[in-house]
Amino acid sequence: MFHINEFKKLSGVSVRTFRYYDKIGLLKPVSKTEGGHRLYSYTELKKLQQIQFLKTIGFQLSEIKMMLESEEWDWSNSLMKQLSYVISEQDRLSKIETSLRELINGIAIDGEEFRIKKIMDLYNNQDSKEVLKNNRDTLNFKNTEALEKLPKMGSSDPDSLEWIALVGQLKKHMHLGYSNTRIQNIIKRMEVKKGEDFNDEDAFLDKLWDIRKSPEESEKYNLYPMDQEILNFMEKAYIYYLGHKS
Structure with a gap:
């Protein structure tokens, strides 16, 4: 498990961003300490990397949330639309x-x-x-x-x-x-x-x-x-x- 401050150092993402991702349900911690600090695992780290990559190629957070949550998401169609937008x-x-x-x-x-x-x-x-x-x-x-x-x-x-x-x-x-x-x-x-x-x-x-x-x-x-x-x-x-x- 990673304390939120360790997770910050490992990922390069700010604590404020983690809190926002938690608030909108994009990336939730595995659990919290008795003091209320968020804890994350390697699974969340992998998901965070996916989020950061999708942000880099231009997707909005609301889109990313749906893309990562849905098992039937049409990735090909989404990527083609994003390519058209970039062009x-x-x-x-x-x-x-x-x-x-x-x-x-x-x-x-x-x-x-x-x-x-x-x-x-x-x-x-x-x-x-x-x-x-x-x-x-x-x-x-x-x-x-x-x-x-x-x-x-x-x-x-x-x-x-x-x-x-x-x-x-x-x-x-x-x-x-x-x-x-x-x-x-x-x-x-x-x-x-x-x-x-x-x-x-x-x-x-x-x-x-x-x-x-x-x-x-x-x-x-x-x-x-x-x-x-x-x-x-x-x-x-x-x-x-x-x-x-x-």
């Missing part, structure tokens, strides 16, 4: 993860001017990649690889993060003027990266830039909303870069 939770958490990444990356671009409304607008709309794919002919891109390489606000891939960081740096240093060396170095890296990621997709990029410069078109294609000020500044800096490239 749906994965999908829900994945969407939350994407939203959090969009928030973080949005702040990287917009800084203190960032507004959560931008992410809420994107969250309620269709995936931008799907919208662009549905307009393949209009956008003149040759293959879907170009879409996969577009920066995604909810992504953690290095390429997307570099594009986001470059735009964020550009906005941060706008006050220096588009001809400033620091700004031109950012534009130079953008130009190099454009060649690395979108070789032979000039027609697609030109069309995409036209869409990006129009707030209405950007919204139509579900692109992350960017201030016209930064877009105009980027265009001027790029034109200056091309005119002074040695």
